Amino acid sequence: MRSAVLDIGSNSAQLQVVDVASGAPPLPVHAVKEPTRLGEELQADGSLSERGAHRVAAAVRRTVEAAGRLEVELLYPFITAAIRDATNRSDVLDLIEVESGIRPQYLSGEEEARLTYFAAHRWYGWSSGHLLLIDIGGGSMELALGRDVEPDLAVSLPLGAGRLTRSHLNGDPPGRSELKGLRQHVRDTLSEVLDRLRWEGNPRRVVGTSKTFKQLARVAGAAPRRRGPFVKRELSLADLRDQIPRLTDVNTRKRAELKGISRPRAGQIVAGALTAEATMSALDVISVEICPWALREGVLLHHLEAHSATPELPLRALSRTAFASKGEKNDGVTARGTVTALPARRGPPA
CATH class of the missing domain: 3.30.420.150 (Exopolyphosphatase. Domain 2)
Known part of the structure; x- marks a missing residue:
């Protein structure tokens, strides 16, 4: 199964795509990076500027579009400290969801x-x-x-x-x-x-x-x-x-x-x-x-070992139908993170 992690950080939004196989290392087959430059957009009150919020939303949209073209079947999108600690985090996540159709989760x-x-x-x-x-x-x-x-x-x-x-x-x-x-x-x-x-x-x-x-x-x-x-x-x-x-x-x-x-x-x-x-x-x-x-590899490895004794991963995957639908319901799946089984990918990505 083709899976990917989308790491939305202070410098860039990075999509790392792997073809998941049991027992195989999660070595990337594709990588996409879009600049976010959030460090220069942090304001005195701890919020991200409107310009920074729109920049990161556009970067996420482009990486999500790339995930669709690469036929990613499960996507793990998450934000790190730059957005997680912002005082207007919810507003930024709302904008990302409107722009890209996904709402990234965050880890402590x-x-x-x-x-x-x-x-x-x-x-x-x-x-x-x-x-x-x-x-x-x-x-x-x-x-x-x-x-x-x-x-x-x-x-x-x-x-x-x-x-x-x-x-x-x-x-x-x-x-x-x-x-x-x-x-x-x-x-x-x-x-x-x-x-x-x-x-x-x-x-x-x-x-x-x-x-x-x-x-x-x-x-x-x-x-x-x-x-x-x-x-x-x-x-x-x-x-x-x-x-x-x-x-x-x-x-x-x-x-x-x-x-x-x-x-x-x-x-x-x-x-x-x-x-x-x-x-x-x-x-x-x-x-x-x-x-x-x-x-990013830690997130993917937890997915690979989901049936082992490792603790439950605090991130949910988005199925391809979820993140490709820009938030619209599709076969009972929405862009908020429900995982569904999809047909196996056939042939290489176009």
Whole structure:
């Protein structure tokens, strides 16, 4: 069955399409990305601007249309912190539903941490051991620690790279006092969970997920993405510290010229780097492995293992008839998330 995850985040709406088969890894067969750039649309009262709401609604519409063309049969659409934490979240979701015919669901920060850990644990399999996960997104940072398929500890902190850029870094490049203030803020926020993390014991393996870690590792010399997901990539604390001056001493335009740094993320990579450095230092982490799988894969893996002993997924799938009908009833299905069985796809997509 062809399934897809639609991850609507602060930088883009990303559709990841896989052909689901029992026992097979959820490697994407198609990927569609539409820019949202929500970080620049957050207003002083915590709401998203009207322009930002219309931009994300249009991005979702285009990805949903792509899902229809690619003959996706089950779609899992969800929002992350950028919209979830907005004070006008319901209004934004209403607009998305009017524009695209679907109403995305949302996960709590803890659920995001749990599902991302689930994906990382599956990637490393039995060799994962006592696993610590660090995921730095645009609006939040997730930490999870455990030995088994479910983490013993899963937390979400308001330490996303986009959020911290808006709250602490006004200069381009940022000044020394701004950098010092951001580092202190990260350390202060981490202090809320450090004792519990240390009480759980030292992890055997530490992994970093999200574009922040992938781009920082690339700047530090890791293999490029074109080498594929099975090439081992790491980011050491020493290498990260060596690279931070290259990021902080230049403006956004110059940062975007560095290998591995994408233009949309060049403005927030400094905050991401300082958060990664402070977190690794506080947790006595010498190096992190870059895990190719993260939240989107976690959602798909939960679907694949729906009949196993794993906990129930807090997201419902939309059948193709649901998201293709733009909200109209079709065979008893609406765009609010009921799952129905569809005929098997025949032949490749047109």
